[in-house]
Amino acid sequence: MARTISYREAINEALAQEMERDPRVIVMGEDNAGGAGSPGEDDAWGGVLGVTKGLYHRFPGRVLDTPISESAFIGAAIGAATRGMRPVAELMFIDFMGVCFDQIFNQAAKFRYMFGGRAITPVTVRTMYGAGLRAAAQHSQSLYPIFTHIPGLKVVLPSSPYEAKGLMIQSIRDDDPVIFCEHKMLYDTVGEVPEESYAIPFGEAGIVREGGDVTVVAFGRMVGMAEQAAGQLAGDGIECEVIDPRTTSPLDTETILESVESTGRLVVVDEATPRCNMATDVCALVAQEAFGALRAPVQMVTAPHAPVPFSDALEDLYIPDPQRIANAVKSVAGWKR
Amino acid sequence: MTVRGLAVPKWGLSMTTGRILAWLVSEGAEVEEGTELAEIDTDKINGVLESPWPGVVRRIVAPVGATVPVGAVIAVIAPAGAAEEEVERVAAEARERLAAGVVPEESGAVFGTVEVEGRQICYATLGEGPEVIVLVHGYGGDKDSWLFVQEPLARRHTVHAIDLPGHGGSGKRVEDFESLTGAVAGFLDAIGAPPAHLVGHSLGGAVVAAVAAARPDRVRSLTLVAPAGFGTEIDAGYVRAFAAASSRRELKPQLGKLFADPGQVTGRLVDDLLRYKRLDGVAEALKTVSESMLDGDRQAIDVTALHAGLAVPTVVMWGGSDRILPYGGAGRPPGVRLVDGAGHMVHMEAPAAVVAAVEESVEAADST
Numbered sequence: 001m002a003r004t005i006s007y008r009e010a011i012n013e014a015l016a017q018e019m020e021r022d023p024r025v026i027v028m029g030e031d032n033a034g035g036a037g038s039p040g041e042d043d044a045w046g047g048v049l050g051v052t053k054g055l056y057h058r059f060p061g062r063v064l065d066t067p068i069s070e071s072a073f074i075g076a077a078i079g080a081a082t083r084g085m086r087p088v089a090e091l092m093f094i095d096f097m098g099v100c101f102d103q104i105f106n107q108a109a110k111f112r113y114m115f116g117g118r119a120i121t122p123v124t125v126r127t128m129y130g131a132g133l134r135a136a137a138q139h140s141q142s143l144y145p146i147f148t149h150i151p152g153l154k155v156v157l158p159s160s161p162y163e164a165k166g167l168m169i170q171s172i173r174d175d176d177p178v179i180f181c182e183h184k185m186l187y188d189t190v191g192e193v194p195e196e197s198y199a200i201p202f203g204e205a206g207i208v209r210e211g212g213d214v215t216v217v218a219f220g221r222m223v224g225m226a227e228q229a230a231g232q233l234a235g236d237g238i239e240c241e242v243i244d245p246r247t248t249s250p251l252d253t254e255t256i257l258e259s260v261e262s263t264g265r266l267v268v269v270d271e272a273t274p275r276c277n278m279a280t281d282v283c284a285l286v287a288q289e290a291f292g293a294l295r296a297p298v299q300m301v302t303a304p305h306a307p308v309p310f311s312d313a314l315e316d317l318y319i320p321d322p323q324r325i326a327n328a329v330k331s332v333a334g335w336k337r
Numbered sequence: 338m339t340v341r342g343l344a345v346p347k348w349g350l351s352m353t354t355g356r357i358l359a360w361l362v363s364e365g366a367e368v369e370e371g372t373e374l375a376e377i378d379t380d381k382i383n384g385v386l387e388s389p390w391p392g393v394v395r396r397i398v399a400p401v402g403a404t405v406p407v408g409a410v411i412a413v414i415a416p417a418g419a420a421e422e423e424v425e426r427v428a429a430e431a432r433e434r435l436a437a438g439v440v441p442e443e444s445g446a447v448f449g450t451v452e453v454e455g456r457q458i459c460y461a462t463l464g465e466g467p468e469v470i471v472l473v474h475g476y477g478g479d480k481d482s483w484l485f486v487q488e489p490l491a492r493r494h495t496v497h498a499i500d501l502p503g504h505g506g507s508g509k510r511v512e513d514f515e516s517l518t519g520a521v522a523g524f525l526d527a528i529g530a531p532p533a534h535l536v537g538h539s540l541g542g543a544v545v546a547a548v549a550a551a552r553p554d555r556v557r558s559l560t561l562v563a564p565a566g567f568g569t570e571i572d573a574g575y576v577r578a579f580a581a582a583s584s585r586r587e588l589k590p591q592l593g594k595l596f597a598d599p600g601q602v603t604g605r606l607v608d609d610l611l612r613y614k615r616l617d618g619v620a621e622a623l624k625t626v627s628e629s630m631l632d633g634d635r636q637a638i639d640v641t642a643l644h645a646g647l648a649v650p651t652v653v654m655w656g657g658s659d660r661i662l663p664y665g666g667a668g669r670p671p672g673v674r675l676v677d678g679a680g681h682m683v684h685m686e687a688p689a690a691v692v693a694a695v696e697e698s699v700e701a702a703d704s705t
Contacts, residue, residue: 001448001459001506166615196509198615204584210604254586 002194008187010161011051011126014168015088017197019059022086025172027052028064028073029090029126048092049128049187070100074125078108078177081123086172094129094143094181108177109152120175124168130221130271131308131319132185140308140315142272144220145281147179148248154178154202155249159223161191163246166200173199183221203250207259211239214329215259218242218269219278222301222320226269229325238333248278256282257290264295265332269325274302296335299328340423341390342410342431345377347445349484352379356404357411361385366394367417371689374412380605382685384485389492393417396428399435408441409434446487446498450506453523454516459506460499460524464491468557468699469530472498473521475539475565476626477579479505479613482538485688490695494534499524501541503622505613511622514629514638518547525555534699536691538562538684539662540630543640550643558698559651561670562683562691563659565630566640568668572661573634580623585611597658597680641668650701652694656683 005013019025033056034045046053056063066073070091077089091097097104104125111119131140147155154176158164164182171178208223209230218226223244230240241259245252260266266286270279279300286298301320309315345355358376362368368388375386392414399411410431415424434441446461461480470490472483480498490496502520503511511517521544525533534557537545542564549556565571575594582588589607593599613619631637644651653672655664656679664675674694679686 162612194612194616197617198612199617200615201583206608207585207604 002192004190005161005193006188006190007158007161007164007182008049008051010165010193011168011182012053012055013193014165014172015052015055016058018086018169018172019055019062021197022172024084024086025088026062026064026080026085027055027059027088027090028066028077030066030068030073030092032056032090033063033065047090049184051126051182051187052090070096071103074100075103075107077123077125078103078121081108081121081177082111082119086122086124088124088126088172091125091127093139094127095138095141097127097143097146104147104153104177104179105150109150112176113152121177122172122175124171124178124180126180126182128184129181130183130185131303131315134310134312134315135184136310137307142220142270142303144179144181144248145272145277148278148281149276152176153249154247156180156202156247157220158182158246159186159218159220159244161189161193163200163206163244165193166198167202167246169197170199170202174202181220186221189224200246202247203252204246205252205255206244206246207241207255208244209240209242211241211263213239213263214241214265214267214333215256215263216240216242216267216269216325216329217256217282218244219248220271222269222271225320225322226325228322229329232322232326233329236330238329240329251281253285253289256285260286260290261293264293266294266298267301267325267328267332268298269301269320271303271320273305274300275305277302296332299332301325301328340395340413340415340419340427341392342427343374343386343388343412343414344408344410344441345405346386346488347407348379348384348488349381349481352381352407352484354404354406355379357399357401358383359401360397362394364394364397368392368394368414379484381484381603381609382601382606384688387489387689388414389489390414395419395424398428398431403435405435406440407445409439451524451527453520453527456502456508456510456520457506458499458502458508458520458524458527460497461487462495462497463487464494464496466491466494468494469533470494470496470695470699471521471525471530471533471535471545472496473535473537473541473545474498474501474504475541476576476630477504477610477623478538478541481505481609482682483684486684486691486695489688489692494699497524497528497530501544503619503626509616509618509622511625513625514543514547517544517626518551521545521548522552522555525552532557534558534560534695534702536560536562536695537564539681540565540626540638542566543638546640546644546647549647549649550640553647553649556649558649558702559647560691560695560698561651561653562694563655563662563681564640564653564670565636565662566638567644567670568641568666569635569639570663570666570668571631571634571636573631575661576627576630580620580627583614583620588614594660595681596686597656597678598686601682601686641670644670650698652698652701654683654690654694656680656686
């Protein structure tokens with residue numbers, strides 16, 4: 001039976017159920033317990049925003065606090081994966097990828113290919129992304145397009161509690177390295193989630209709302225924004241089909257193309273900065289594969305090409321919102337040659 | 338003279354609002370119990386709301402296109418002679434509540450689980466009449482598939498809809514056909530119900546016939562809706578493809594075969610089924626159940642002889658456009674009531690006919 005829980009609880013439940021099912025699953029990262037080994041301080045944090053809370057005592061010896069050295073513990077997790085473990089390592093903020101990127105893109109992503117398919121690297125890297133938490137330019141970026149660029153990595157952007165649990169379970173069971181991107185502003189959002197374990201396959205988009213006028217492809221937190229915009233637009237007689245690709249790599253190109261074939265209009269909503277992001281990628285796909293179906297120019301709704309500002313007012317303007325999405329949809333719906 | 342507000346029914350567990358697609362009557366129309374009043378969209382499927390009472394449609398409160406919460410009053414039905422002031426009072430209150438977006442308290446189904454042979458069996462109960470009705474879904478279905486049937490039956494009876502093993506919220510372990518019949522018999526024992534009226538669709542029809550044969554003391558009547566186990570013809574390709582489908586693209590065309598009008602298959606229906614199919618253990622359960630149903634491309638389950646030996650009143654009905662278990666196949670039982678315009682999902686496509694058949698079974702049991 002399904003009940004209503006938060007995005008944070010959904011990820012925690014996925015980790016707990018997989019640790020229960022498979023002894024090879026371990027959890028590691030900075031403050032994942034938050035005091036492991038210090039009497040009276042055990043499980044003080046459960047991760048910086050509390051996602052791994054409670055696992056330390058349920059799974060003794062399998063929740064590891066690590067030093068503040070991403071290159072060391074991400075490397076250790078990748079190494080453990082090559083030796084048969086199924087580690088879930090928390091790279092706290094996606095902004096910190098720079099210090100451990102060699103481990104991820106030059107090592108983990110390459111093993112399957114360089115060893116002729118005879119090596120697997122079933123590591124999951126959990127990481128937080130996105131603006132809105134007043135955390136400034138070094139803790140607010142949406143860097144998932146950089147991971148998406150690397151062949152050999154799978155990149156996951158859950159948009160709701162249901163997606164978060166099922167995609168986390170699939171990430172752990174998957175034999176390839178997975179970058180699991182959690183949006184900080186979604187942790188307290190709630191939704192219906194089955195108590196039982198379930199895996200959502202990678203590369204299969206969700207159709208969040210059906211509609212025949214404009215295809216809106218949105219990623220991660222932007223899915224909810226697009227749904228809000230679609231709700232408003234329905235009142236104006238414009239029906240949006242809102243697509244949540246769920247994973248940027250692999251990308252469900254078929255669902256996107258099928259939808260554009262029927263609507264002839266495309267808006268892509270991506271919180272990442274606009275050069276070489278998911279919006280440009282999807283627009284290029286549609287321009288190449290469905291040019292004949294297009295009845296209006298494509299529109300991209302993204303952050304500006306600038307670091308995330310620390311000023312509250314500017315940060316709010318920086319993030320795509322339902323109004324900007326609605327404006328973009330109206331502009332493609334009303335476009336005349 | 339009773340002036341009553343007609344509420345949006347809760348058709349299924351996930352329904353929270355309904356959108357009014359069309360009114361099939363106008364203000365002033367005289368209606369009987371069962372007269373079709375409105376078409377309502379539940380996200381999952383479109384249903385027809387029938388009048389629960391005879392009377393005159395005195396006011397239509399919610400217009401076509403409105404999305405209203407379950408339980409909200411959308412029309413006022415009263416006898417022709419009822420006072421205009423009282424009718425207007427009820428209508429005004431309903432309009433006010435709709436405008437304010439008041440969400441009524443739900444008096445929906447009560448959910449429960451019982452343990453049968455080490456398996457958890459989930460069920461939903463609605464109504465509190467003296468006669469007990471148990472609804473048993475088909476292959477790949479669940480208790481929610483009775484969405485249009487459970488609610489009208491519950492006006493007079495206690496109606497349980499259960500999830501068979503491997504389905505819905507029930508335990509996913511399933512070994513064979515006998516584990517399904519055992520679960521239903523065990524459910525009847527576990528809830529301590531008096532002898533019940535069993536209603537089964539498709540595979541569930543074969544299940545309830547077998548339960549009646551094994552435990553005649555527990556069963557008062559049978560209503561079999563496009564039941565499996567009578568004759569050998571079946572769309573085996575559907576059975577296998579449904580078990581194997583893991584994506585929307587694979588599943589949606591299969592589901593279209595279930596209905597006379599494949600347009601009945603909405604995105605929500607497909608998504609709900611995918612959510613079920615992703616649960617751990619479901620793939621194995623469906624594989625086991627599908628294998629137990631088939632012998633090559635024919636039906637492996639045969640309850641014809643079991644059923645022939647039964648003394649309980651039975652009504653059998655079939656959709657005239659059934660493509661899964663086509664009615665014309667050899668070995669279908671005699672005395673079948675054909676429902677024109679319905680496919681395999683008679684209880685979703687022509688729920689009023691199924692409700693009437695169950696009521697008839699209940700009456701037949703009373704008179705024996």
